[in-house]
Amino acid sequence: xxxxxxxxxxxxxxxVLPNGDVLVAETNAPPRPEDNTGIKGWFFAxxxxxxGGAVPSANRITLxxxxxxxxxxxxxxxxxxxxxxxxxxxxVGSSLYVANTDAIVRFPYATDATSIPSAGExxxxxxxxxxNHHWTKNIIASPDGSRLYVAIGxxxxxxxxxxxxxxxxAQVWEVDLKTGTHRTFATGLRNPVGMAWxxxxxxxxxxxxxxxxxxxxxxxxxxxAMRDGAFYGWPYSYYGQHVDDRVEPARPDLxxxxxxxxxxxxxxxxxxxxxxxxxxxLSPQFAEGMFIGQHGSWNRKPRxxxxxxxxxxxxxxxxxxxxxxxxxxxxxxxxxxxxPVGVAVDxxxxxxxxxxVGNAIWRVAGARAMxxx
Numbered sequence: 001x002x003x004x005x006x007x008x009x010x011x012x013x014x015x016v017l018p019n020g021d022v023l024v025a026e027t028n029a030p031p032r033p034e035d036n037t038g039i040k041g042w043f044f045a046x047x048x049x050x051x052g053g054a055v056p057s058a059n060r061i062t063l064x065x066x067x068x069x070x071x072x073x074x075x076x077x078x079x080x081x082x083x084x085x086x087x088x089x090x091x092v093g094s095s096l097y098v099a100n101t102d103a104i105v106r107f108p109y110a111t112d113a114t115s116i117p118s119a120g121e122x123x124x125x126x127x128x129x130x131x132n133h134h135w136t137k138n139i140i141a142s143p144d145g146s147r148l149y150v151a152i153g154x155x156x157x158x159x160x161x162x163x164x165x166x167x168x169x170a171q172v173w174e175v176d177l178k179t180g181t182h183r184t185f186a187t188g189l190r191n192p193v194g195m196a197w198x199x200x201x202x203x204x205x206x207x208x209x210x211x212x213x214x215x216x217x218x219x220x221x222x223x224x225a226m227r228d229g230a231f232y233g234w235p236y237s238y239y240g241q242h243v244d245d246r247v248e249p250a251r252p253d254l255x256x257x258x259x260x261x262x263x264x265x266x267x268x269x270x271x272x273x274x275x276x277x278x279x280x281x282l283s284p285q286f287a288e289g290m291f292i293g294q295h296g297s298w299n300r301k302p303r304x305x306x307x308x309x310x311x312x313x314x315x316x317x318x319x320x321x322x323x324x325x326x327x328x329x330x331x332x333x334x335x336x337x338x339x340p341v342g343v344a345v346d347x348x349x350x351x352x353x354x355x356x357v358g359n360a361i362w363r364v365a366g367a368r369a370m371x372x373x
Contacts, residue, residue, distance in 0.1 A: 002362070004360075027085050096116070212297075268297035282365065295340060325364065339358075
């Protein structure tokens with residue numbers, strides 16, 4: 001393990017370009033004057049400040065280049081600036097798509113470019129506004145490049161502001177890049193973030209953060225292979241058809257349709273990052289499966305998450321207990337030194353981990369020799 005890059009400004013999400021360059025979204029929440037108000041909001045803001053999360057958004061995507069293949073980026077440039085809390089990124093042909101907190105924007109991309117001076121073109125507005133509780137918007141392209149999938153979190157914990165505030169949220173959208181139109185792909189996902197294609201089954205997997213304030217051990221965050229048209233319970237039920245009595249009015253008709261997810265990741269682990277194992281150089285136990293970045297949550301004692309894990313797969317499905325890959329982010333006294341978020345496998349087979357409190361990108365790799373590109 002080594003620092004691929006350090007001294008960054010709240011790096012949260014990663015995207016590896018085909019030429020090996022790494023894009024990192026240096027970003028944080030936009031102004032949200034109607035979110036986290038009252039006493040509970042005060043405690044949340046206090047925790048965020050203590051945890052190192054209450055910093056202004058740099059609103060920037062930075063390019064990192066490791067041209068000599070030694071596992072350390074020697075080139076760093078401001079690739080895109082002046083964005084609005086950017087998060088997800090996807091390259092399709094010569095177009096780079098960036099998911100701001102309120103819109104998907106398209107930029108022209110040329111191979112080996114170190115910056116994009118051109119203004120972006122908005123192709124789709126996304127739910128935002130003055131509350132914008134779960135502000136991150138992630139995107140991933142379909143394997144054939146014809147569609148984007150957009151992960152959009154809820155505007156509350158359990159719809160305490162009413163379902164009218166949740167229009168278009170707690171969902172994954174499918175966007176037709178030819179027409180610019182979109183449709184709902186999956187619903188009832190409280191805060192879907194990381195997405196990854198599983199190549200053997202062809203399924204799109206998503207990491208989802210579940211609801212708070214039901215105790216230290218409820219509700220498990222999870223990852224699941226999304227089914228087209230499926231409903232996963234939020235806000236009316238969790239982990240299938242376990243009813244959440246706090247939500248009014250109740251919807252037993254929707255609870256009856258709720259699908260249980262495929263794999264639990266622990267309560268309040270804030271499992272955000274998701275990356276398929278790809279051609280990584282770690283030991284053979286990491287040959288097939290998913291890497292997950294667990295950011296850790298304000299809502300649990302003792303702490304959970306604050307590490308990167310790996311879930312082994314067999315025949316396109318989870319096949320075993322999770323394996324710790326990268327730990328040590330929490331001191332013995334309980335203080336967190338860092339918080340892993342986005343994960344990605346680079347073109348040399350190393351696992352990259354964005355640490356938005358340590359302000360670094362960590363790189364984990366096996367002993368296999370690397371070659372310069």
